[in-house]
Amino acid sequence: xxxxxxxxxxxxxxxxxxxxxDYKPEDIADDMPLFGEGLALDSIDSLELIVMLEREYGIKxxxxxxxxxxxxxxxxxxxxxxxxKKE
Amino acid sequence: xxxxxxxxxxxxxxxxxxxxSNAEECLSSLRSGKSGIRRPVLFQSKYASLxxxxxxxxxxxxxxxxxxxxxxxxxxxxxxxxxxxxxxxVESAGLSPEEISSPDTAFVSASTVGGMCLTDQLYKDSNLLxxxxxxxxxxxxxxxxxxxxxxxxxxxxxxxxxTACSSSANALMHGARLIRSGRAKRAIVGGVxxxxxxxxxxxxxxxxxxxxxCKPFDSERDGLNLGEGAAYLVLERADELKGKKASAxxxxxxxSNDAYHTSSMSDEAVGILRAxxxxxxxxxxxxKEIGYINAHGTGTENNDSVExxxxxxxxxPVPPFSSTKSYIGHTLGAAGGIEAIISIMALGHGELYPxxxxxxxxxxxxxxxxxEFRKAELEYVMSNSYxxxxxxTSLIFKKA
Amino acid sequence: MYLIDxxxxxxxxxxxxxxxxxxxxxxxxxxLMAIEPDYGDIIKPSQLRRMGKALRMGIGCxxxxxxxxxxxxxxxxxxxxGGLEGCISFLNQIVDYDEGTLTPxxxxxxxxxxxxxHLALISGNSGYNITHVNGGLSFENALTDALMLFAEGKxxxxxxxxxxxxxxxxxxxxxxxxxxxxxDSLSSGLIGSATPGTLAGEGSAMFVFGxxxxxxxLRLVDVACISYPTxxxxxxxxxxxxxxxxxxxxxxDAVIAGYSGDSRSDFWYDDITNELFPGASVYTYKNLVGxxxxxxxxxxxxxxxxxxGDSVPAEIVKKETGRPLRNVLIYNHYRAKxxxxxxxxxxxxxxxxxxx
Numbered sequence: 001x002x003x004x005x006x007x008x009x010x011x012x013x014x015x016x017x018x019x020x021x022d023y024k025p026e027d028i029a030d031d032m033p034l035f036g037e038g039l040a041l042d043s044i045d046s047l048e049l050i051v052m053l054e055r056e057y058g059i060k061x062x063x064x065x066x067x068x069x070x071x072x073x074x075x076x077x078x079x080x081x082x083x084x085k086k087e
Numbered sequence: 088x089x090x091x092x093x094x095x096x097x098x099x100x101x102x103x104x105x106x107x108s109n110a111e112e113c114l115s116s117l118r119s120g121k122s123g124i125r126r127p128v129l130f131q132s133k134y135a136s137l138x139x140x141x142x143x144x145x146x147x148x149x150x151x152x153x154x155x156x157x158x159x160x161x162x163x164x165x166x167x168x169x170x171x172x173x174x175x176x177v178e179s180a181g182l183s184p185e186e187i188s189s190p191d192t193a194f195v196s197a198s199t200v201g202g203m204c205l206t207d208q209l210y211k212d213s214n215l216l217x218x219x220x221x222x223x224x225x226x227x228x229x230x231x232x233x234x235x236x237x238x239x240x241x242x243x244x245x246x247x248x249x250t251a252c253s254s255s256a257n258a259l260m261h262g263a264r265l266i267r268s269g270r271a272k273r274a275i276v277g278g279v280x281x282x283x284x285x286x287x288x289x290x291x292x293x294x295x296x297x298x299x300x301c302k303p304f305d306s307e308r309d310g311l312n313l314g315e316g317a318a319y320l321v322l323e324r325a326d327e328l329k330g331k332k333a334s335a336x337x338x339x340x341x342x343s344n345d346a347y348h349t350s351s352m353s354d355e356a357v358g359i360l361r362a363x364x365x366x367x368x369x370x371x372x373x374x375k376e377i378g379y380i381n382a383h384g385t386g387t388e389n390n391d392s393v394e395x396x397x398x399x400x401x402x403x404p405v406p407p408f409s410s411t412k413s414y415i416g417h418t419l420g421a422a423g424g425i426e427a428i429i430s431i432m433a434l435g436h437g438e439l440y441p442x443x444x445x446x447x448x449x450x451x452x453x454x455x456x457x458x459e460f461r462k463a464e465l466e467y468v469m470s471n472s473y474x475x476x477x478x479x480t481s482l483i484f485k486k487a
Numbered sequence: 488m489y490l491i492d493x494x495x496x497x498x499x500x501x502x503x504x505x506x507x508x509x510x511x512x513x514x515x516x517x518x519l520m521a522i523e524p525d526y527g528d529i530i531k532p533s534q535l536r537r538m539g540k541a542l543r544m545g546i547g548c549x550x551x552x553x554x555x556x557x558x559x560x561x562x563x564x565x566x567x568x569g570g571l572e573g574c575i576s577f578l579n580q581i582v583d584y585d586e587g588t589l590t591p592x593x594x595x596x597x598x599x600x601x602x603x604x605h606l607a608l609i610s611g612n613s614g615y616n617i618t619h620v621n622g623g624l625s626f627e628n629a630l631t632d633a634l635m636l637f638a639e640g641k642x643x644x645x646x647x648x649x650x651x652x653x654x655x656x657x658x659x660x661x662x663x664x665x666x667x668x669x670x671d672s673l674s675s676g677l678i679g680s681a682t683p684g685t686l687a688g689e690g691s692a693m694f695v696f697g698x699x700x701x702x703x704x705l706r707l708v709d710v711a712c713i714s715y716p717t718x719x720x721x722x723x724x725x726x727x728x729x730x731x732x733x734x735x736x737x738x739x740d741a742v743i744a745g746y747s748g749d750s751r752s753d754f755w756y757d758d759i760t761n762e763l764f765p766g767a768s769v770y771t772y773k774n775l776v777g778x779x780x781x782x783x784x785x786x787x788x789x790x791x792x793x794x795x796g797d798s799v800p801a802e803i804v805k806k807e808t809g810r811p812l813r814n815v816l817i818y819n820h821y822r823a824k825x826x827x828x829x830x831x832x833x834x835x836x837x838x839x840x841x842x843x
Contacts, residue, residue, distance in 0.1 A: 289594035476604020
């Protein structure tokens with residue numbers, strides 16, 4: 001899967017897993033911050049996204065602190081997934 | 088202050104916990120510092136080999152053989168634990184079958200897991216994968232209470248409370264209020280919960296389970312151990328005791344909400360302080376008279392530091408305290424009832440039960456729980472219980 | 488205790504006052520689903536997205552009432568099952584993913600005390616907070632709790648309410664247990680149905696009660712409950728409860744009875760209304776909202792609306808005597824096991840006993 005397709009897919013998962021009401025997948029920009037500003041997600045969302053990465057991409061993040069670094073925005077998530085799929 | 092006709096006494100109790108199948112056995116474990124936290128033998132879960140638990144050692148078959156519940160179908164472990172403690176409680180208070188089913192006798196129970204201990208069966212039933220399941224009426228938080236009501240023909244006021252981990256402390260409070268309002272002359276109160284995949288996976292998802300024995304109030308604490316058990320107490324109005332020896336009097340209670348976060352407590356301990364304060368003021372105490380606090384003390388990072396902060400702010404000096412969850416684990420809906428019984432035993436026998444697994448105090452409060460069993464002259468003891476969604480309850484017992 | 492304000496989300500258009508009484512909805516099938524309002528102004532989108540239906544209804548209803556009525560001394564909720572959808576969806580994930588990595592959202596959602604807790608959280612209310620979960624008596628237990636708090640002098644104003652949702656899971660379990668009708672039916676034909684089972688319902692009704700008398704004097708006088716009674720025990724309880732409040736059975740102008748259309752257990756309502764209240768009108772409500780464990784909360788909302796003098800819709804009349812309404816008794820049972828009475832009155836001349 002190329003990176004653009006992966007990013008689109010990630011946005012769909014994000015909206016589905018977090019049941020986001022005020023954004024459609026296509027409204028989420030690649031560089032929009034997920035936490036703090038932008039989507040303004042919280043710590044429970046980050047746990048949800050860690051579960052999403054495991055279930056959808058087979059990627060296990062054991063340390064939640066690492067999670068926050070990977071989950072800065074869609075771009076960063078896509079990079080991380082592509083890197084770890086190569087391994 | 089309470090008027091004479093409002094005085095509510097504890098005339099009997101019963102419990103089953105990881106440190107004993109009845110109150111007497113629990114007492115001897117507390118005195119000898121014997122913990123019930125271990126690898127579970129009966130509980131089936133992927134996490135059974137990863138974490139330690141407070142498991143009641145009796146199997147469902149053994150429990151059944153000790154109970155008179157012939158003909159009742161669909162009994163869960165939650166139901167069996169509840170029946171066991173209930174039976175001991177009414178026997179210890181010397182209640183006759185007529186007294187138990189009198190319209191003047193209330194029953195207030197509590198549970199958070201209910202019949203969901205049958206995770207896999209519930210999965211099948213709720214997804215229409217079964218025929219003729221005997222458990223369809225077994226799942227809700229009130230199922231165990233319905234069974235007790237049916238078996239003992241309880242005709243007075245019945246209630247079941249779920250305020251998460253403070254549930255059965257609220258059941259005690261509610262029973263006392265039913266008596267004081269004139270709606271009942273006596274009340275059988277308490278709660279039950281059994282180990283379940285549901286709660287283990289839930290607490291695991293919150294990352295607050297310890298893979299070691301929990302270390303309440305220790306600076307290195309790293310989470311709680313889930314436990315199971317049941318506890319019931321018989322509360323009676325002073326003039327209903329009729330010569331019976333009461334073990335304690337319930338003189339104060341306070342209920343509040345921390346109104347801060349769904350699964351953690353505020354640094355300022357708003358809810359905890361309000362519950363403690365209301366209980367103390369109802370009992371007409373300033374705090375100095377409290378000789379022992381049975382703390383909520385789960386062993387999680389958040390709970391113990393906030394509870395310690397509340398102690399530091401309210402008490403001067405902070406009375407001796409300990410968390411007996413270090414013996415039993417966190418029994419959720421049963422915890423308030425079990426810890427009320429432990430508080431009453433401390434009061435009755437004039438002794439303090441140590442907080443296990445403690446070595447260094449949480450800073451900046453620097454509070455040290457009791458770490459050795461010892462005798463003490465006690466007049467008043469406090470028992471605290473806190474639950475998710477901010478529910479806080481404090482109870483104060485007086486020596487009878 | 489006295490009614491200050493109320494609000495209900497139900498299968499009827501009850502969100503906006505009493506208009507539902509003039510326009511009763513009829514539903515076909517065996518589930519009466521609640522009509523939910525637009526929560527946009529009440530619940531933040533970031534919170535709303537995590538809420539299952541029970542939470543949305545309970546918090547939507549409660550938060551709106553709390554906006555209109557500040558300075559409440561506590562929050563008391565009755566719910567048999569709380570957010571069961573979230574709870575069982577968590578449980579399904581435990582089994583489907585073999586106890587794999589799970590997130591806490593559904594676990595926390597599944598705790599029944601979350602509605603009361605969340606209402607405290609969003610309003611910053613650190614007062615009395617409790618959740619009663621005693622099946623078909625959950626809401627009555629909540630009312631009793633409020634009556635006692637007022638009598639103890641520990642509260643001036645309280646929020647009391649219920650919530651219950653239809654989830655696929657509890658519907659399935661109830662269906663297997665024979666609670667619901669096997670055949671598709673119309674809610675309008677529910678009362679008097681000759682078949683076993685009822686229609687599932689859901690909703691939330693919330694009330695703000697005050698300790699002291701309010702301008703329109705709508706009063707909740709008393710509540711009483713009994714489990715697994717014989718008919719004699721139930722009759723005795725009814726008489727004792729009324730007597731205790733200085734009311735005789737002939738003072739009851741109407742009984743709102745919990746007829747559920749279940750041919751196995753509706754005889755209780757016939758027997759009690761015929762034998763104890765032959766001179767009273769008899770009204771029904773489950774043909775409007777279906778059956779669920781804390782449905783008497785909707786009956787209470789209906790009762791207060793009728794006491795305020797609204798014309799009684801023909802759909803709910805089982806028996807009409809034409810008596811003006813002053814004392815109304817709500818009698819309900821859940822699965823013929825848990826029976827309850829709620830006595831309300833448009834008490835225009837206060838009793839000598841001024842206790843709440």
